[in-house]
Amino acid sequence: MEREIxxxxxxxxxxxxxxxxGTYVKDGKVYSLLYGIKNTRxxxxxxxxxxxxxxxxxxxxxxxxxxxxxxNWIFDIGSPYDGLLHVSEYPKRVESDRMPGIMDVGDxxxxxxxxxxxxxxxxxxxRERGLKPLKVGRIIEVVPARVPRVIGHGGSMVSMLKxxxxxxxxxxxxxxxxxxxxxxxxxHLTEAIEMIMQQSHTTGLTERVCQFLxxxxxxxxxxxxxxxxxxxxxxxxxxxxxxxxxxxxxxRKVDALLDETDE
Amino acid sequence: MNDKPEKFxxxxxxxLDGRQINEIRPMTxxxxxxxxxxxxxxxxxxxxKVLVAVYGPRELHPRRLQKSDxxxxxxxxxxxxxxxxxxxxxxxxxxxxxxSKVSREAFEPVVMTQLYPGAVIDVFAEVLQADxxxxxxxxxxASIALADAGIPMKGLVAACAVGKVDDKLVLDLNKPxxxxxxxxxxxxxxxxxxxxxxxxDGDLSQEEFKQxxxxxxxxxxxxxxxxxxxxxxxxxxxxxxxxxxDIDEVTYVEAIVEFDIEEDxxxxxxxxxxxxxxxxxxxxxxxxxxxxxDIEEEFIDIVEEAADEEEITEGSDIREQ
Numbered sequence: 322m323e324r325e326i327x328x329x330x331x332x333x334x335x336x337x338x339x340x341x342x343g344t345y346v347k348d349g350k351v352y353s354l355l356y357g358i359k360n361t362r363x364x365x366x367x368x369x370x371x372x373x374x375x376x377x378x379x380x381x382x383x384x385x386x387x388x389x390x391x392x393n394w395i396f397d398i399g400s401p402y403d404g405l406l407h408v409s410e411y412p413k414r415v416e417s418d419r420m421p422g423i424m425d426v427g428d429x430x431x432x433x434x435x436x437x438x439x440x441x442x443x444x445x446x447x448r449e450r451g452l453k454p455l456k457v458g459r460i461i462e463v464v465p466a467r468v469p470r471v472i473g474h475g476g477s478m479v480s481m482l483k484x485x486x487x488x489x490x491x492x493x494x495x496x497x498x499x500x501x502x503x504x505x506x507x508x509h510l511t512e513a514i515e516m517i518m519q520q521s522h523t524t525g526l527t528e529r530v531c532q533f534l535x536x537x538x539x540x541x542x543x544x545x546x547x548x549x550x551x552x553x554x555x556x557x558x559x560x561x562x563x564x565x566x567x568x569x570x571x572x573r574k575v576d577a578l579l580d581e582t583d584e
Numbered sequence: 585m586n587d588k589p590e591k592f593x594x595x596x597x598x599x600l601d602g603r604q605i606n607e608i609r610p611m612t613x614x615x616x617x618x619x620x621x622x623x624x625x626x627x628x629x630x631x632x633k634v635l636v637a638v639y640g641p642r643e644l645h646p647r648r649l650q651k652s653d654x655x656x657x658x659x660x661x662x663x664x665x666x667x668x669x670x671x672x673x674x675x676x677x678x679x680x681x682x683x684s685k686v687s688r689e690a691f692e693p694v695v696m697t698q699l700y701p702g703a704v705i706d707v708f709a710e711v712l713q714a715d716x717x718x719x720x721x722x723x724x725x726a727s728i729a730l731a732d733a734g735i736p737m738k739g740l741v742a743a744c745a746v747g748k749v750d751d752k753l754v755l756d757l758n759k760p761x762x763x764x765x766x767x768x769x770x771x772x773x774x775x776x777x778x779x780x781x782x783x784x785d786g787d788l789s790q791e792e793f794k795q796x797x798x799x800x801x802x803x804x805x806x807x808x809x810x811x812x813x814x815x816x817x818x819x820x821x822x823x824x825x826x827x828x829x830d831i832d833e834v835t836y837v838e839a840i841v842e843f844d845i846e847e848d849x850x851x852x853x854x855x856x857x858x859x860x861x862x863x864x865x866x867x868x869x870x871x872x873x874x875x876x877x878d879i880e881e882e883f884i885d886i887v888e889e890a891a892d893e894e895e896i897t898e899g900s901d902i903r904e905q
Contacts, residue, residue, distance in 0.1 A: 328815050329694075329731055330739025330775050345696075345738065354696060354736035356815060371622065372734025373641055375700070401641045401703035440652055441701050466734065522819065 324360065327353045333365045343367030357466075358522070374400040374465035374495040376443045380434040383460060383497035384445065386424050391417045394424055396432065396445060399462070399495040404443040406432065411447050423454065430454040431491055431499065451491075458489070458501030461511060463518050465496035470521045471514060478517070478527050485534040486510045509537045588764045592749035599749075601630075601758055608744060608756040608803050613725070613814035615732050623733025627725035630758060631715035636725040638733040641703035655700035659688035661722055663711040683719045690723055690743070690772040690781035696736040705735060716762035717745050723772050723781070728811055732818075740811055741780060743772035744803035746796040748788060753796050755803045769793070771800040775808055 327333065333344060334351040341364030343355045353359070357369035376382070376398060384396030384404055396404040408415050415423060424430060431453055435446040447453070463471065471492050472479050483490055488502030488510050500510050513530050520526055593599055603609070609630030618624035621637035628634075644650045661683040663672045676684075687709070695705065707729070709722035720743035727741040747757040748767040762768055767786030773779045779797075788796060 326816050326819065328740065328812055329737040343736070347738075352738070354738065355734060356731035357734070369734040371732065373622070401643050401700060403643070439701070441703075 324358045326357070327359045327367055328356055329353055333359065333367075339365045341366035343369065369466050371464055372466050374398070376400055376402060376404065376434050376437050376441075376495070378434055378436055380494040381491070382432050382434060382445075382495040383429060383455075383491065383493035383499055384432050384495075385429045386426050389421050389424070389426065391420075394420065396430070398432075398443065398445075399465070399497060400443075402437075402441045402443050404432065404434070404445040406430075406445040406447060410435065410445065412452075428454060429460060429499070431493070455499060458499050459507055459511070461498045461500065461514055463496045463498060463514065465494065467518055467521045468492060468494055468496055470526070471498065471517055473527055478530070481527055481531050482510060482513060482534070485531060485538070486513075505541060509534055509541075512537070587760070589760055592754075592761055592765070593752060599754060599758075600760055603756075605752060605754045606799060606802065608806055609758065611724075611807065611810050613728060613810065615728060615814060615818045621729075621733075623729045623731070623735070625725040625729040625732060627721055627728075629717065629721045629724070630756075631713060632711070632718055632721040633713040634718065634721045634725045635710045635712060636722060636729040637708045637710075638706065638726070638729040638735070639708075640705040640733070641700040641735070642706070644702060644704035649704075650702045651697075653701050654697040655695075655703040655705055657688050657691060657695060657697065657705050657707065659684050659691070659707045659709070659726070661687055661709045661711070661719065663714060663718070667711045667714045667718075683722075686781050686783060687719060687723055687726070687772075690741055691726065691730070693778070693780055694738045694741055694774055695730065696738070699736060705730075705733075716757050716759045717770070720744050720770050720772065724807055724811065728814060731815060739775045740808060741772055741774055742804040742807040742811060743770065743781065744800055744807055745770040746799045746803070748786065748792065748796075753792060753799060755799050767792075769796050769800070771797065771804070773801065773804050777801060 331353045332350060333353055337346045337349045337351060340346050340351045343357065343366050344351050345354050351365060353367045355367045355369040357367045360366045360368055382398045384398045386394050387397045388395040392408050394406040396406060398404045408420065432445045432447055433449055433452060435444045437443050479490055479492060486502060486506045486509055488500050488506050491499040498514060500507055513534055516530055516533060517526060589600060599605065611629045614626040616624055617626045618637050621639055623638040625636045641655050644656055649656060661680050665672050665674050707726050709726055711718045723741060723743040730737060744756055746753055746755055746769045747761055747765045749761045749765040754761060757765060757768060767788050769784045771779055772781035
């Protein structure tokens with residue numbers, strides 16, 4: 322089951338049609354471009370251990386305003402390239418002089434990459450459900466290459482985190498994660514995400530993180546009164562059922578998706 | 585200063601430090617020693633101690649330096665004031681500017697700069713202790729630091745020097761051999777044996793030059809092995825957890841705008857946006873194919889091309905003083 326660690330320039334395949342992301346073809350053979358882990362499925366891809374976020378269309382990102390111009394907000398999106406959010410991409414009509422009132426330098430927002438042109442001009446959009454300027458919560462930064470791990474297979478990790486902590490979570494492809502909830506839950510969640518980062522190359526991670534969060538919760542509960550504890554326990558049970566339902570559902574959906582793409 | 589040894593090679597064919605003429609000094613490599621940098625490497629090679637940090641790709645300022653179609657590589661070779669017995673005057677010198685330039689050019693053919701237009705990749709090589717061959721040591725370390733930073737490269741670069749002492753060619757000069765030897769020829773090459781840096785100090789005949797390149801190739805092959813070993817072992821410390829299985833599902837499937845989204849408006853088209861087709865996957869049941877691992881064997885013949893194809897900065901100052 323172990324996946325092989327590969328290095329730049331390592332021969333991966335003799336067949337050039339195997340070339341996937343993170344590889345290149347020379348003389349009809351496929352070589353690795355990156356230092357990372359080889360992923361052999363359909364095509365050979367190399368998932369890097371580290372690296373910067375490079376924006377691409379349709380990515381969800383979390384940005385921080387670094388400048389407000391008469392018609393654009395300029396966002397730092399944790400990549401070598403800044404993102405532009407034109408006023409017309411804001412859900413409501415905004416007059417130029419009101420722009421700083423909506424988002425000023427230092428404010429963060431949930432965004433989507435609308436388009437990236439070849440010279441890496443990044444256009445952002447907020448015209449989509451769920452996207453908004455952020456007023457509350459925390460932002461955690463992680464290695465962008467490990468974002469898929471936080472999301473988990475078919476979103477399993479992220480939905481588990483949500484159920485266990487009761488927090489709102491938004492995972493940006495640029496390695497920024499926005500979380501919102503009450504303080505102690507956020508602390509637990511932050512620890513859980515750190516745990517995911519440290520153990521990102523291990524198996525059965527979702528289970529372990531789930532266990533970890535439950536333990537944390539038990540400790541917290543123990544400090545409360547007995548009544549509250551009972552209530553919580555009931556709630557927890559209810560949540561558990563809830564979770565399994567949702568998880569199953571997610572898996573079904575993913576399976577359907579996989580079927581589609583396989584065809 | 586006249587500590588020139590009478591003989592560099594004794595009657596048993598061993599050099600001053602007891603090495604064979606075609607033996608490199610022992611090399612140890614540590615990866616990821618700097619937490620602030622995107623990639624870093626600390627390398628000891630004999631008595632050389634080199635620390636390399638890589639930042640980037642990141643935004644390039646001033647903007648006039650930006651290249652619209654590719655990333656700029658900035659390589660800064662610097663010797664610490666305390667790196668040699670006599671204090672090195674801090675700041676860029678003629679020598680360090682030259683080494684920075686040729687070292688940068690040693691990496692330009694392998695780094696995929698075209699993926700990051702307008703950005704910059706910064707490489708800082710600090711020599712903490714010098715004992716001949718610091719530019720090659722810095723290149724070896726920089727190669728690993730770049731890989732550690734997750735920068736796409738066509739391959740690793742390895743470098744080493746051949747010199748001439750007592751009319752004999754020797755691999756990987758040490759300090760006395762460098763200072764009092766007859767020639768010094770540092771070479772950097774990719775794993776295919778394509779030479780990306782050649783410099784020469786002193787004199788070599790054509791025959792010797794060809795032979796020297798051959799020796800260098802063998803030296804670089806050994807160094808490449810050490811580099812690979814170091815990179816593969818970076819995660820060996822946590823072997824307990826090094827059994828990835830469902831790791832890194834590259835499912836960009838859910839880009840996750842999950843607040844409390846009701847089922848019906850679960851954005852289906854998001855799920856399949858872009859990457860998912862080739863990157864979705866199931867529970868990590870992947871079949872490992874027996875892959876041929878060693879490509880480094882293919883150091884192809886380069887002697888001929890080496891001479892005419894590549895930049896040769898003859899007579900440049902190689903001395904580490």
